[in-house]
Amino acid sequence: MHIVMIGTGYVGLVSGSCFSDFGHRVTCVDKDQSKIDALLNGEIPIFEPGLDELVAKNVEAGRLSFTMNLSEALDDADAVFIAVGTPSRRGDGHADLSYVYAAAKEMAPLLRDGVVVVDKSTVPVGTGDEVERIIGEEAPGLKFSVASNPEFLREGAAIDDFKRPDRVVIGVNDDHAEEVLQAIYRPLTRNDAPLIAMSRRGAELTKYAGNAFLATKIGFINEIADLCERVGADVNDVAKGIGLDTRIGNRFLQPGPGYGGSCFPKDTLALLKTGQDFEAPLRIVESVVTSNDNRKRSMGRKVINAMGGGEQHGKTVGVLGLTFKANTDDMRDSPAISIVQTLQDAGITVRAYDPEGMEQAKKVIDNVTYCEDPYAALDGADAAVIVTEWDTFRALDLDRVKSLLKTPLLVDLRNLYSRKDVEEHGFTYVAVGR
Known part of the structure; x- marks a missing residue:
C-alpha cells in the first residue's frame, strides 16, 4: 500500500518510518527545503532513540522516501496522513488548524478516487468534518473518505509505542475508510494489538x-x-x-x-x-x-x-x-x-x-x-x-x-x-x- 505522510515533524517522521518498516511504501512530504535536504542526506532533524537506524534501513530498502513534490507523491496514494503541527493559537488558546486546512486544500485537486485522508495530527472535535468539506469543495466529484487516527507516542519511546501499542484508534464514518486503515495496521493486529474503530x-x-x-x-x-x-x-x-x-x-x-x-x-x-x-x-x-x-x-x-x-x-x-x-x-x-x-x-x-x-x-x-x-x-x-x-x-x-x-x-x-x-x-x- 502507498502511504503519503504530509509533514516530517515528530509524528510524521516516526509514523512514516514505522509504516515503511511494516512493508508499506511511504513518501514523506514537507515544505521545508532544509529539512528534506537533511533527510535525503541521512540527517534526522529530531532526537528520538533508534529513529536514525530505522529511517536508514527503510530508505535503503526503497520503502521510504522524502520529497517536496506533493503532486508526484500523491499520484497513486492509497492513504494520505496529515501530520502537521497544531500549536496553541496565539491569543485564545485554541488549536491552530491553519496548517491542517492548508494541507487539505492543497492536496484536494491532486487526489485520486478512493483515497483515504487521515488526520494524524492532534485536532479538536469536528476538524475531520471541515477537512472533508474543504476537499469536497476543492475537488468536486472526487470519491474519498476522511478518517481520524490519533497518535499516542511518548517522546523517547516512540518507535516501541508505535510498534507495540496499547491500542490503535481509528475514527471512520464509512466502511471503505475502515477497511483501508485495517489493512495499513494489519501487521500490528496480527500481534494482538487492539484496533478500536469508532x-x-x-x-x-x-x-x-x-x-x-x-x-x-x-x-x-x-x-x-x-x-x-x-x-x-x-x-x-x-x-x-x-x-x-x-x-x-x-x-x-x-x-x-x-x-x-x-x-x-x-x-x-x-x-x-x-x-x-x-x-x-x-x-x-x-x-x-x-x-x-x-x-x-x-x-x-x-x-x-x-x-x-x-x-x-x-x-x-x-x-x-x-x-x-x-x-x-x-x-x-x-x-x-x-x-x-x-x-x-x-x-x-x-x-x-x-x-x-x-x-x-x-x-x-x-x-x-x-x-x-x-x-x-x-x-x-x-x-x-x-x-x-x-x-x-x-x-x-x-x-x-x-x-x-x-x-x-x-x-x-x-x-x-x-x-x-x-x-x-x-x-x-x-x-x-x-
Whole structure:
C-alpha cells in the first residue's frame, strides 16, 4: 500500500518510518527545503532513540522516501496522513488548524478516487468534518473518505509505542475508510494489538481525553507531594500505595516539576476551549492547567528557599537537565524554562547541561552558561538542581560533585536519589514530597 505522510515533524517522521518498516511504501512530504535536504542526506532533524537506524534501513530498502513534490507523491496514494503541527493559537488558546486546512486544500485537486485522508495530527472535535468539506469543495466529484487516527507516542519511546501499542484508534464514518486503515495496521493486529474503530468525532475526542487524564494524574500526585512535605510523609510511599490499585495504576504517579512537551500543555488547553465552545465546561481540566502552570515557578522558588530564601544576587546554580523529559531534545513548555527564569529573577546566575537539549534550549532560554558535561555545570555553583531525569544524572560521582560545589546542596526535583545516600556524602538534600 502507498502511504503519503504530509509533514516530517515528530509524528510524521516516526509514523512514516514505522509504516515503511511494516512493508508499506511511504513518501514523506514537507515544505521545508532544509529539512528534506537533511533527510535525503541521512540527517534526522529530531532526537528520538533508534529513529536514525530505522529511517536508514527503510530508505535503503526503497520503502521510504522524502520529497517536496506533493503532486508526484500523491499520484497513486492509497492513504494520505496529515501530520502537521497544531500549536496553541496565539491569543485564545485554541488549536491552530491553519496548517491542517492548508494541507487539505492543497492536496484536494491532486487526489485520486478512493483515497483515504487521515488526520494524524492532534485536532479538536469536528476538524475531520471541515477537512472533508474543504476537499469536497476543492475537488468536486472526487470519491474519498476522511478518517481520524490519533497518535499516542511518548517522546523517547516512540518507535516501541508505535510498534507495540496499547491500542490503535481509528475514527471512520464509512466502511471503505475502515477497511483501508485495517489493512495499513494489519501487521500490528496480527500481534494482538487492539484496533478500536469508532466515529471520527469519537476518535478526535479520545486523543484529547487521554492526554487530559494523564495530565490530571501528574497534577494530582504533584499536589499530594506538596501535602506530604507538610505532614511528614513520603510521596513515593503514597504513590506506591495507591498505584497498586489496578483501578488507578502506577504510571504517571512520579512527582516532579510539572508536565511540559508538545502534547499535554497545548492539548489540555485546546480541550478546555472545545468544552467552552460546546457549553460543557471542564472544571477539573481547568484546575489541572492552572496547577501545572503554578507548579513550574514554584519549583524555582523551592530551589531559592533551599538556598536560604530571598534574593540570591551573586549566587550560582548548576542546572542538570533542560528538556521536558529524558530521551528527547524537546524544549516545548519544559519546566526548566520557568525554573531558570525564576532563578534569574532572584539574581541567580545559571549554568546548565543537558545531554541532547542544549541547542534547542538556547533558542528559548537566554543568559545561561551552557556546559560540556554535568560536572562543568556544577563547578563553582552554590547548589546543584536536577530538573530532568536523564540516566546520566542517576549515578553522579557525589564526592566529585561535592568538591566542585561551593555549598553541598542538592535539590533533586525528580527524586532520583535516596536521602540516606546523599546525606552520607555530606550534602543537604532537598527532594519533592519527601
